[in-house]
Amino acid sequence: MSGEHGKPPVKLSLPLEYQQDLFNELRSEDELVLLARGLGLLRVVINLLHSFDAAGNNLIVVVGADERENGWIGEALAEHAAVSKSSMARGLSQVNTDAMSVGTREKLYSQGGIFSITSRILVVDLLSKLLNPETVTGLVVLHSERIVATSIEAFIIRIYRQMNKNGFLKAFSDNPEPFTTGFSPLASMMRNLFLRKPSLWPRFHVTVAKSLEGRKKAEVIELEVPMTDGLRDIQNAVLECVEVSIGELRKADTGLELDDWTLDSALHRSFDVIIRRQLDPIWHRVSFRTRQIVNDLTVLRSILHALLTYDAVSFNKYLDTILAAHQPPPGSTRQNQSPWLFLDAANTIFETAKRRVYSGKPAEGEAPSMSNAFPDSLRPILEEQPKWSLLAEVLEEIEQDNYLNPIPRDDSNGTILIMCSDQGTCRQLREYLQNMHVHPADDLQEEDEERKPSAMFMMRRKLRNYLDWKKDFARVSASLFAENQKVLDGFTDQRGNANGYRGKGPPNKRRRIRGGAASAGAGRPINGSLQMAEDKESQVASLMADIRPTDADAMQKDEVVVDSLDDMEDYFELYDMNDLLVVHPYDGDMDEHVLEEVRPRYVIMYEPDAAFIRRVEVYRSSHEDRNVRVYFMYYGGSVEEQRYLSAVRKEKDAFTRLIKEKGNMALTLTLDGAAPTDPQEQFLRTVNTRIAGGGRLAATAEPPRVVVDVREFRSSLPSLLHGRSMVVIPCMLTVGDYVLTPTICIERKSIRDLISSFKNGRLFNQAETMLQHYKHPMLLIEFDQNKSFTLDPFADNSFEKSIKSADDSRDLQSKIVLLTIAFPRLKIIWSSSPYQTAEIFAELKNKQDEPDPVKAVQIGLGMGEDPYEQQSFNTTPQDMLRAVPGVTAKNMMRLILEVGDIREVSNLGEPELDEMVGKEAGRQIYRFFNRSVFDE
Secondary structure (H helix, E strand, O other): OOOOOOOOOOOOOOOOHHHHHHHHHHHHOOOEEEEOOOOOHHHHHHHHHHHHHHHOOOEEEEEOOOHHHHHHHHHHHHHHHHHHOOOOOOOEEEEOOOOOOHHHHHHHHHHOEEEEEOHHHHHHHHHOOOOOHHHOOEEEEOOHHHOOOOOHHHHHHHHHHHHOOOOEEEEEEOOOHHHHOOOOHHHHHHHHHOOOOEEEEOOOOHHHHHHHOOOOOOEEEEEEEOOOHHHHHHHHHHHHHHHHHHHHHHHOOOOOOOOOOOHHHHOOOOHHHHHHHHHHHHHHHOOHHHHHHHHHHHHHHHHHHHHHHOOHHHHHHHHHHHHHHOOOOOOOOOOOOOHHHHOHHHHHHHHHHHHOOEEEEOOOOOOOOOOOOOOOEEEEOOOOOHHHHHHHHHHHHHHHHHHHOOOOOOOOOOOEEEEEOOHHHHHHHHHHHHHOOOOOOOOOOOOOOOOOOOOHHHHHHHHHHHHHHHHHHHHHHHHHHHHHHHHHHHHHHHOOOOOOOOOOOOOOOOOOOOOOHHHHOOOOOOOOOOOOOOOOHHHHHHHHHHOOOOHHHHHOOOOOOOOOOOOHHHHOOOOOHHHOEEEEEOOOOHHHHHHHHHOOOEEEEOOOOHHHHHHHHHHHHHOOOOOOEEEEEEEOOOHHHHHHHHHHHHHHHHHHHHHHHHHHOOOOOOOOOOOOOOHHHHHHHHEEOOOHHHOOOEEOOOOOEEEEEHHHHHOOHHHHHHHOOOEEEEEOOOOOOEEOOOOEEEEEEEHHHHHHHHHHOHHHHHHHHHHHHOOEEEEEEEOOOOOOOOOHHHHOOOOOOOOOOOOHHHOHHHHHHHHHHHOOOOEEEEEOOHHHHHHHHHHHOOOOOOOOHHHHHHOOOOOOOOOOHHHHOOHHHHHHHHOOOOOOHHHHHHHHHHOOOHHHHHHOOHHHHHHHHOHHHHHHHHHHHHOOOOOO
16 A cells, blocks of 8 residues: 555555455445454454554544454554554554543543553443544444444444444454344344445355465365274263253243254254253243253263363263262252263263273183172273374374475474364373373383384373372362251251151151161162262272382473573573474464464364364465465364364355345445434424323423443443433442432342342442432342343252251342331332333433432542542452451451452461451451361
8 A cells, every 4th residue: 555645655464365355345435344264354454453553643443352352453563563664653552441540541542543442441431522432533343243232332333423424433253153143133233333334255255265275275184083982982972962951952841943952053162052042031931950951961062072172081080070060969858960860871971981091900810791790900991082193193294204305495484383172182282292202111012112102101190190189079078068967957956846757757656668677778869869889999099009100200300380480591592493393272363373473384283173274274375485284183973073064064154144135135224323313303302291190391402311330331221221312421429320310319230230239238238328318219120131030040049949048038039028128218120121221211210300410429428538449449359258257348448458369368377367357357267268178
């Protein structure tokens, strides 16, 4: 792009044709850009921002960027400015914390530049005119798939478009699936974004295909890894459990559309979330069994993921924790264990997982499997993941290739990049690669025979750690069981002897039991729970003897966790990039950064990922002088392969639907988001026609006002009030959340907030202060519009109601009754959704005076108190601290001022706590944080 008026030209880094076409489109008009994953969306955004940044005298706001994206955009803009030698470029300024004062923000905005601002701060600054929307050159919206009508980003765009008709507005997304759900979803999204033109760029777009499928294609070697019999058996058993669970859900009379509830769709990443979202509106009518099955689907899907990513020992340990978590509470008399645990397939899962780690070893001279008795000793099996040996073979092949072709043929480094799904898999692969040539001393092989890479050393160490963990796990479980039993015994004692024999005979009466007393105690526990067979101590001891540490173990270095970096220059040096192996997890757009920084010649995709394949294609096509060989590994016939193919198909189908909808979409004309400008219509909107009961016809020239606490902008209600042509005035309120009139103050509570406010007693203080300063204080209890309008699901979150305390005040409904008894003047408003709340507010403001924002801020403040003083403290840690024994409202503020965070509080000694909060409170706090879970 050539410069104007003698300015240096702006240099862009858009080497591919489709990137250049997209950039030219964006410079000429406002549009929503939908780009397929992996095609470099952030690169296009950065170049667009740089073109405006280099011109100077611009104020551009970026909305929706997360912390990592901000870091990358800031770094890339600085790099572009240095390459272009742009003296006017200012780079990216981040406004992402409340700690930045109002004056500082105002000064920054006046200087101009590119700003990435968190949505909550931006909406408050726009409404208070700290950032005047008319001075903004343009708005860049990232992750536009997250924007719905009630979101805070949609509120920001509406304010911007109402006040600024000339500034540009560009929206970006690389996730097409959310744009295809619902009725005409693309048109709805375009209305929320106040845009008219969508620009779709799928992988099969002609220009994209031409750019990526030229002569500079990456060399791809596909490696299908066969699964072991154990892996296949477990996978089939888990899928059978999933299928049975879905079948049970379909039997339940939910009255919902069930076409998508299939085994194939269950493999999709968000299947359990989608089911829960569909059931939310009728959750209070759904049976306990159906709720349990919905939760079980999440667990079963996590088992499927763990099966192919965890090693055999870690997977067996994970199953142990799942089984322990699904045990019913002690003292429970009803069977509430998950139904899938009673299937034969579940037994296959647990038994096969254990068999992959260790199995019975028959005694000498004894014929195996002659009797059903379990053998007295165990032997380690330690099945390795099939991909490990293949990874070692690939690395050996790469080493041979480097040996035979030692001269670099291009600009790539000799680095090997291994990409996998998460940090856990990264740690597993690093440990395997470090130890694959270490063999235990008792591994009998011929000296002259070349030993193959093996994970035996790593797996033996994991098994030792697992057996130690299991002993500790049993102790902790026993300790928690004993504590629960004490609580239950105390609960039973409180009921007195009157109810002691209800439902059963007195103790001196004998009762005949079929089958005799000896056999009556055998079998399942009273609650019908599933008990897994435990290994005997003698068996575990023999297994530990088999895997005892050898000399080879002792020679290995321990893992360095913390290094003080003393004498750094003597021991540390820069890596030689030609002899480096990098293991990295998939990380969205950051993967593009990794490829550019590392410049690998070999890429091993340990797990399939469609977006990363495209990133490699873009990387190879963008650099003619860099050759890349990609090894693509996947388990044949596995869930992993199905999930990959399903993701590619879903994205293609989504783009096909969007292209079809774009062809039939009606043009939206009302794009400015403004209220009607006709004076007569404006007057009619402000006329109050309710003259019944002696009222007078009244009209006012100004729209209704609502004073809103700045912390309330996390919710969608301020946006809906603004959409009803009310003027929303953000203030830091001490009393209440919304001030509608000089006499009406409202405290808004969502259900979760209501529960936590009752627990920590904050609601009683808030009600008391509202009663002191306002004639009509009100408590608004607002439900989620997508969930059931009932308190039943929230009244008792535990599955087992038989152990619920007899103290009814713990129940949410009882607490609300107690609140109304304590404060008779407090009115309670029940609202099914934010939409209904906005209507209720409009009714309450009818024929009432407008509130004074200055007076609303001053109410509740002490002499000389700053309303912004409390803003710097996070409320979540405060709530956690209130729950600690010994912490009161009086001494909590002292702790907050003296100590940085909760971790610091937990590490304080008893003398230090005594000085801050007193002896007794200090002793309670110290004992709470220093109690061992192993103690009874």
